[in-house]
Amino acid sequence: MSITERSPDSSAAEPGQARSRGRTVQEILAGDPVPPPETLRREHPMHVGSEEIPVERYISKEWLALEAERLWSRVWQMACREEELVEVGDTVLYEVAHLSIIIVRTEDGLRGYHNACLHRGTQLRVHDGYTPEFRCPFHGWTWNLDGGLKEIPCDWDFPQVDAAEFQLPRVQVDTWGGWVFVNPDLDAPSLPEHLGTLPGEFPWDTAARYKSLHVSKVMRCNWKTCMEAFMESYHVVATHPQILLTTGDANTQYDVYEGEAGRPGWNRMLTPSAVASPHLGDGVDETTILQGMMSTYGMDAEGITVPEGSTARATLVSMSRSMDPAATPASIPGELVSDAEAIDSILYFIFPNMQPWAGTSPINYRFRPNGDDPDSCIMDVIFLSDFTGERPRPAEVIHLGPDDDWTMAEGLGALAMVFNQDTNNLPRVQRGLHATRRSGLPLALYQESRLRQFQRDLAAFIGAD
Amino acid sequence: MARLEVRPSGIVLDVEPSETVIEAAWRHGYTWPTVCMGKGTCRACVLQVTDGADAFSPVGRWEQEGLDAATPVLPGDASSYRLACQATITGDVVVQKVGVRPA
Numbered sequence: 001m002s003i004t005e006r007s008p009d010s011s012a013a014e015p016g017q018a019r020s021r022g023r024t025v026q027e028i029l030a031g032d033p034v035p036p037p038e039t040l041r042r043e044h045p046m047h048v049g050s051e052e053i054p055v056e057r058y059i060s061k062e063w064l065a066l067e068a069e070r071l072w073s074r075v076w077q078m079a080c081r082e083e084e085l086v087e088v089g090d091t092v093l094y095e096v097a098h099l100s101i102i103i104v105r106t107e108d109g110l111r112g113y114h115n116a117c118l119h120r121g122t123q124l125r126v127h128d129g130y131t132p133e134f135r136c137p138f139h140g141w142t143w144n145l146d147g148g149l150k151e152i153p154c155d156w157d158f159p160q161v162d163a164a165e166f167q168l169p170r171v172q173v174d175t176w177g178g179w180v181f182v183n184p185d186l187d188a189p190s191l192p193e194h195l196g197t198l199p200g201e202f203p204w205d206t207a208a209r210y211k212s213l214h215v216s217k218v219m220r221c222n223w224k225t226c227m228e229a230f231m232e233s234y235h236v237v238a239t240h241p242q243i244l245l246t247t248g249d250a251n252t253q254y255d256v257y258e259g260e261a262g263r264p265g266w267n268r269m270l271t272p273s274a275v276a277s278p279h280l281g282d283g284v285d286e287t288t289i290l291q292g293m294m295s296t297y298g299m300d301a302e303g304i305t306v307p308e309g310s311t312a313r314a315t316l317v318s319m320s321r322s323m324d325p326a327a328t329p330a331s332i333p334g335e336l337v338s339d340a341e342a343i344d345s346i347l348y349f350i351f352p353n354m355q356p357w358a359g360t361s362p363i364n365y366r367f368r369p370n371g372d373d374p375d376s377c378i379m380d381v382i383f384l385s386d387f388t389g390e391r392p393r394p395a396e397v398i399h400l401g402p403d404d405d406w407t408m409a410e411g412l413g414a415l416a417m418v419f420n421q422d423t424n425n426l427p428r429v430q431r432g433l434h435a436t437r438r439s440g441l442p443l444a445l446y447q448e449s450r451l452r453q454f455q456r457d458l459a460a461f462i463g464a465d
Numbered sequence: 466m467a468r469l470e471v472r473p474s475g476i477v478l479d480v481e482p483s484e485t486v487i488e489a490a491w492r493h494g495y496t497w498p499t500v501c502m503g504k505g506t507c508r509a510c511v512l513q514v515t516d517g518a519d520a521f522s523p524v525g526r527w528e529q530e531g532l533d534a535a536t537p538v539l540p541g542d543a544s545s546y547r548l549a550c551q552a553t554i555t556g557d558v559v560v561q562k563v564g565v566r567p568a
Contacts, residue, residue, distance in 0.1 A: 237500055237507070238507070241500070241507055241508045241509040241511075241535065242509075242511070242535065242538055242539060244498065244500070244509055245498065245563060245564050279500050280498060280500075280509075280564070281496075283566075284564065284566075288563060288564050288566060291473055291563040291564075292564055295540075295561070295563045296540075297540070298540025298541060301473045301563060302473045303473070304473070417537055417538040420537060420538075421537070421538050
């Protein structure tokens with residue numbers, strides 16, 4: 001397709017209504033022998049405007065500072081997992097931008113505090129783990145787990161300090177799906193208000209899983225540059241040509257749900273597997289798709305055929321079920337996992353920076369700015385896995401530097417190469433954002449509608465136009 | 466005249482010294498996975514050489530750039546891959562490429 005001679009795909013009258021000619025996700029799901037949960041049978045496209053996204057948001061220190069002041073200081077954000085805070089005194093350190101927050105299990109439940117001694121500012125904690133109380137390593141000021149001031153060494157020298165005024169400043173803490181969220185803004189709406197309709201449309205019981213892997217990698221790009229690379233399948237044709245035979249990229253479904261009362265919304269995408277990309281045209285037969293899937297994984301495709309009347313999708317689903325018979329969707333315990341949950345890529349987005357995969361996938365992403373550098377961020381990959389019997393200990397964090405490779409993280413398996421493919425481009429994107437002569441990014445109206453919604457909700461927090 | 470066998474489809478083609486592998490497939494009426502239609506930019510045409518690697522043309526700088534981007538996620542030895550739109554052959558070869566089919 002040349003840009004002067006647009007494909008018939010773009011013939012729809014209203015902006016944002018045009019679609020790929022490929023089969024729709026709903027048409028594909030309707031043919032599945034084991035149908036997906038109700039929520040995946042719904043489609044919720046939204047035209048989120050056609051304005052360009054200002055380049056400045058990705059590269060300027062001023063914008064990053066505004067995010068620190070008006071976003072991170074005022075928004076619900078995922079900090080850790082509940083299973084990391086089992087015993088009274090267990091702590092997790094959560095840091096983003098200039099913020100440093102301690103989450104701790106107390107006799108009265110989870111609490112969160114700003115991680116700074118109220119005497120001269122020293123961080124009270126510098127890593128996760130157990131502590132019976134918060135004792136500053138500098139002069140020994142000490143707080144109880146409930147935040148009350150316990151001791152000031154030589155307290156005769158501090159007659160001006162009123163213990164009631166020197167409790168550790170709190171942040172809001174709440175949980176959903178086994179995740180612990182914090183919000184530094186004590187006046188902010190509750191977590192249920194922030195999540196809005198999302199929990200009702202996310203029927204997978206992630207609280208029943210445990211953290212089996214956690215990789216935290218420094219990336220040489222803005223946190224939004226990194227995060228937005230995982231919010232569309234538009235990039236598949238150029239970034240992942242090896243999966244075109246087996247991925248419904250251009251016909252991916254994008255759903256955008258508005259928040260209530262001016263609060264941020266949430267969104268998701270459904271990318272079907274074991275169907276050929278619309279980019280390859282019509283007529284890719286089912287056996288070719290199945291062989292493509294097998295060769296992607298280095299399996300011998302010689303002599304493999306899809307039985308008459310069946311599909312590559314059905315065959316792949318049955319292979320997936322036989323490889324992991326224990327996999328059941330938490331939404332319908334004991335029942336067969338649906339075809340879509342077994343093999344499709346279903347990614348949700350929770351404002352501002354969390355992306356849980358759905359179905360049987362263990363993957364979750366989180367993206368944070370790295371200090372005050374707009375050209376650096378931290379990407380977390382967190383796996384949640386099913387277990388039977390006693391809950392296993394949550395995995396320790398594996399830290400990777402900007403020049404480390406995802407393959408250095410044991411446990412990612414074949415996904416490490418895909419992450420490399422996804423993230424190798426990103427420093428190049430960031431560098432180009434500094435070099436471009438254009439002031440805005442002309443995002444796709446439908447395939448990048450999830451980015452558009454995120455950017456609009458972000459602008460609302462910042463107070464930008 | 467060189468003989469090209471494509472697995473797993475079992476398609477056999479004769480290839481002229483002056484044409485690339487994908488051009489030979491097109492001349493014989495086959496579709497070969499590609500998005501850029503032979504420019505070497507989309508890398509969707511990448512094939513794996515099973516037999517006859519010596520009969521292939523040397524890898525040029527442009528093809529190498531494509532292979533460097535494409536092969537890290539592909540199974541097996543990176544040097545066993547070629548771009549069908551860049552490579553020519555002068556002797557009999559066997560390659561692995563899913564998705565080659567009558568147009």
